[in-house]
Amino acid sequence: MENLITINAELRKEISKQARKGLRAQGKIPAILYGITAESIPIAVNLSDIKGILKSENKENSLLRITQGEKSKFDAMIKDIQYDYLSDHIIHVDFIRIDLNKPVEVEVPVVLEGEPIGVKTEDGLLEFISREVLVRSLPTSIPKEIRVDISALHIGQSIKVETLAKTEAYQILSLANTVICAVAAKAKEEVVEVEEVVEEAVEGAEAAPEAAAGLEKAKETDKDKDKGKDKDKDKDKDKDKGKDKDKGKGKKEG
Amino acid sequence: MLMPAKVKHRKVFRGKRRGIATKGNTLEFGDFGLQSLENDWITARQIEAGRVAINRFIKRGGKLWVRVFPFKPVTKKPVEVRMGKGKGDPEFWVDVIKRGRVLYELEGVSESLARDAMKLAQRKLPIKTRFISRTQIGAGL
Known part of the structure; x- marks a missing residue:
């Protein structure tokens, strides 16, 4: 429970476009909270809170406790973030309620370690194809990232999901033959x-x-x-x- | 130059260029990209000129993806011909670009090299564009 980030949310009574614009002008982000058979609730959260989440260790996979007023509290995660297509500003956030005792499916970033032999000595090109892997695990044991050592890769070789290390903490759901990265000859x-x-x-x-x-x-x-x-x-x-x-x-x- | 191998209709209406790109507006393959900031037609010649400029600058260093394709035929009447007598013959091919569309993506090079390469491609295009990178998404909050 150490990783729980608490954010305050206020109920959005008006859901019109003008109201949303007004919220953004005040430094707040319109959001919605849904999941676990309960009704969806339109809320507004502070932009600074979202920034804090994205700069934290687990980033988008952080566990959140959303407090709405004094009575209601929800355990949640970020489901989706909408960015403005030109300015990259956050315009909307989807939160999904979670049960801390039930597994969730999330996408975890893959981090490549080392420089392949194919790139170092054989003048090849590293292609990073799948940057995220779908993982099922308990919310408390979601890995921050999955590290892959690629230093032994020659030209024409690749690393697939099936070669990733398996642990009891999480189960990888991505297809086994999905290529994560490959070293190709330069065109x-x-x-x-x-x-x-x-x-x-x-x-x-x-x-x-x-x-x-x-x-x-x-x-x-x-x-x-x-x-x-x-x-x-x-x-x-x-x-x-x-x-x-x-x-x-x-x-x-x- | 890029052009479709087979088309259903040889000649099409000119259409409108308003709106924003709802597809192809994010980086999908590479680490760096060139994103359009205006709506316009981009011809096959311009796409090709940008591609050649980038490839020559990076000197086989990285991998380039061209995210646009000229699907739309544009017709033109021959010179000194009176109006009427039907639509002209297909002259060149264009893609309708809306703001937000990612035109090129690049991987396997440093950011500074990618920036300079994209700058050369920017000069070949008739629209305003901006350089985007995977690290800047969410970082410019």
Whole structure:
């Protein structure tokens, strides 16, 4: 129970967008508390408290005691944190109620130790593929991180979840064949560039005749149009002449 | 240059560019990235120019992920052609980028090298972008 961090929360009566904006302006973060068959409660917590949690030893997997007023207290953990996509500010936090005697499923960060031989001497590249591993354990025995020694890795070798050390404190739920990290040979950039040039040349060759054909067609159609217009004009002129003639006849008759 | 191998429709409407990126707005693969701060079209040529600039600067040092792909064809009428007579032919390919979208990701290099490489790529793009790293998420509180 030493790791329990106590934070104060106040009930959010208004849950409108304006109210949430107002809270953030006051240095508070809108949050919600749910889990263990009870109703979800909209709450507001201090931003400084959340900062404190994220800077603590267990970070997002810290055990919390949320006190709302004097009567109600909940044991909880952080389920999710929403960040602003551009400023990286926290905009909302999800807390989930937990029972300290029942196991929970959390994601624990993987920390790589040492420098692989493949990178040191064989000019390889270390690829860190799975940065977190899903773990089931009692809330009080969640590991802070899972350390993996990668110093013996050569090019083409990898470390999978099945090779991680097993303990009684927690059970790893991630698939056994999930790759955590691998050492790969560096890509040869020059070959790729040559291929690209060939592709571009082919595209250009394809596009050019199409464009030229389009232009010719367009010119032809314009010429046809002009011819058609000229014919119409001639017809109109003939009509006018005919009218004039009729008019002349009428006058003479009159 | 990047372009789809096969498309359902050769010509598409131009569409709108408003809104924010709801997908592809976080670092998924690498430690460092370049995030867009504006909405615009990015052409296949611009994506390629950025990729080449980064790769040349890091000199096979790390691994680069290009998180955008030009799926959208843009048509253009030939020069000196009268209006009408149907839509023009596909001319180039673009991707609709909305603010927040991560364009490139980089791994296996130092932060200073990644910053300089991304700066070169920034100059190849028609939009404002910012450098992001895995360590800064949650640290800039």
